[in-house]
Amino acid sequence: MTSHTPTGASRHYVLAAGGTGGHLIPAFALAAELHARGHHVALITDERGAAIPGKPDFLTAHVLPAGRFGKNPLGWPAGISAVLEGRAMALRLFEAFAPSAIVGFGGYPALPALLAATAAKLPSIVHEQNAVLGRVNRLLAGRVDAIATSYDKVDRLKPKHAHKVRLTGNPVRAEVLALRDKDFPAFTDESLLRILVTGGSQGARVLSEVVPDGLAMLPPALRQRLQVTQQCRAEDLETVRARYANHDIPAELGTYFEDMHERLADAHLFIGRAGASTIAELTAVGRPAILVPLPIATDDHQAVNTREMVKAGGARMIRQDAFQPKELAKQIQAMAMNPASLANAAHCAFNCGRPDAANDLADLVESMSGIDLMDVIRIGEGAHRAAQATTRPHAATRKAAKDAVNHGSDA
Structure with a gap:
């Protein structure tokens, strides 16, 4: 830099x-x-x-x-x-x-x-x-x-x-850009799989509805190693907390995280919307992602934003009408069951950064x-x-x- x-x-x-x-x-x-x-x-x-x-x-x-x-x-x-x-x-x-x-x-x-x-x-x-x-x-x-x-x-x-x-x-925030010099968090067959889930004010609800149940459908060997951080709407917090508790999945929930850049640094996988700043930060740091474009975005620009990162192998895109627990579990499994695959996706995301x-x-x-x-x-x-x-x-x-x-x- x-x-x-x-x-x-x-x-x-x-x-x-x-x-x-x-x-x-x-x-x-x-x-x-x-x-x-x-x-x-x-x-x-x-x-x-x-x-x-x-x-x-x-x-x-x-x-x-x-x-x-x-x-x-x-x-x-x-x-x-x-x-x-x-x-x-x-x-x-x-x-x-x-x-x-x-x-x-x-x-x-x-x-x-x-x-x-x-x-x-x-x-x-x-x-x-x-x-x-x-x-x-x-x-x-x-x-x-x-x-x-x-x-x-x-x-x-x-x-x-x-x-x-x-x-x-x-351009991205300086505190996010500083993370580019740090290695992707170590991920092995035994380590925790740390997942970061965020969505804007218009998009957090569908993530709150789908992600907990999707994570619960992962194979036991992977599900038992999950550690989730998720941003939710205030009105959804208790419902989402109950879902994770029912699935016995550790999850930290909040409406806003002031230290989001630190949570991104620790994350192995991001799940969320495909806004321009989100893509820029993911590629600046080198974090693989499952992206769910906001369907009402003007000119469908969020879906187009995913094009470069998906083509490079750093992300997978799921349209909201197909964003169901089973499909999410399938995509996570494809990326994370093999530690080398997740690290490779992180490298591909990193190469898309500017x-x-x-x-x-x-x-x-x-x-x-x-x-x-x-x-x-x-x-x-x-x-x-x-x-x-x-x-x-x-x-x-x-x-x-x-x-x-x-x-x-x-x-």
């Missing part, structure tokens, strides 16, 4: 991200890297994002109106109005903060900031965490200078924008303001543009905001 010392050229950068962990975790990681290089960084997000845990102390959050475009056309005028208001506020921030570049991480809160960057003729980048280009990033693809991706292949990316693509990977993502993304960001770029990133012509204070007519921004309606109801 490479790291860079401060360049001596202190600059200002603005990061813009939706208010979910999937958008903000990589934004925080980039902010930390830019800060370490001696730059000043500000964040544009929504109220959820400003309150989310993990924000670095040095990072000032600015809450801007973003607007959302749902399926009901009656709500579109309000969404467009909010985007325009957010754009105006972002322009005032840019005038005061004088950023050298704007970086968007997807989600509707990034839209006003990136539209303002276009209006002010500031260099701009979007970072896509998923293997499918998100709706806001699709809307902005033609306007930005570069599109940083987390996967070598990204669906819904138009060929005419391919020259803007830079493969950087998806541990230099934060560094490479920071290199790309710096290149937009005239600082030399590392050879690992390709830069297209016209990427280095000087920041100017001029603005464009509101009509162009109004049209872009209306175009968001045609890209669907979620970012």
Whole structure:
């Protein structure tokens, strides 16, 4: 893993991200890297994002109106109005903060900031965490200078924008990245099999319903060696605890684990959803997984996120409609009955990791303001543009905001 010392050229950068962990975790990681290089960084997000845990102390959050475009056309005028208001506020921030570049991480809160960057003729980048280009990033693809991706292949990316693509990977938290230098936990025919189970607020229930019964169906020689840590919804805790007790399987349950990175370090196998940050952390550390994509994820992006890791042999994917106890037991048995198979899957997951993502993304960001770029990133012509204070007519921004309606109801 490479790291860079401060360049001596202190600059200002603005990061813009939706208010979910999937958008903000990589934004925080980039902010930390830019800060370490001696730059000043500000964040544009929504109220959820400003309150989310993990924000670095040095990072000032600015809450801007973003607007959302749902399926009901009656709500579109309000969404467009909010985007325009957010754009105006972002322009005032840019005038005061004088950023050298704007970086968007997807989600509707990034839209006003990136539209303002276009209006002010500031260099701009979007970072896509998923293997499918998100709706806001699709809307902005033609306007930005570069599109940083987390996967070598990204669906819904138009060929005419391919020259803007830079493969950087998806930055992860520093405490997770530090685990990459540690060996996969020893696993033998006699040792414990430590399983980590997590799911987001929308996904934990199906895991709570299926995983305990699936683990109970494993052969006795494997079932008797289980040690489970599982994140559950508060309302499901007692039910899940009773299921594990009935199966005589040791399990530690909780609604939230502050030391999740330590639990990931100890885990031999992960079972859970396939969000972008989850995949990035599993591959950064090298942990085999059984992934159950959230079926209502926009553009089925969680299923597409699993493509690289599954192809490499580091994970198995089970669609939710097929995620039944018997199928789960079958897949666990295939991975864990032979210790060498599990270790090999861990190695395959490790090889999918992109541990230099934060560094490479920071290199790309710096290149937009005239600082030399590392050879690992390709830069297209016209990427280095000087920041100017001029603005464009509101009509162009109004049209872009209306175009968001045609890209669907979620970012």
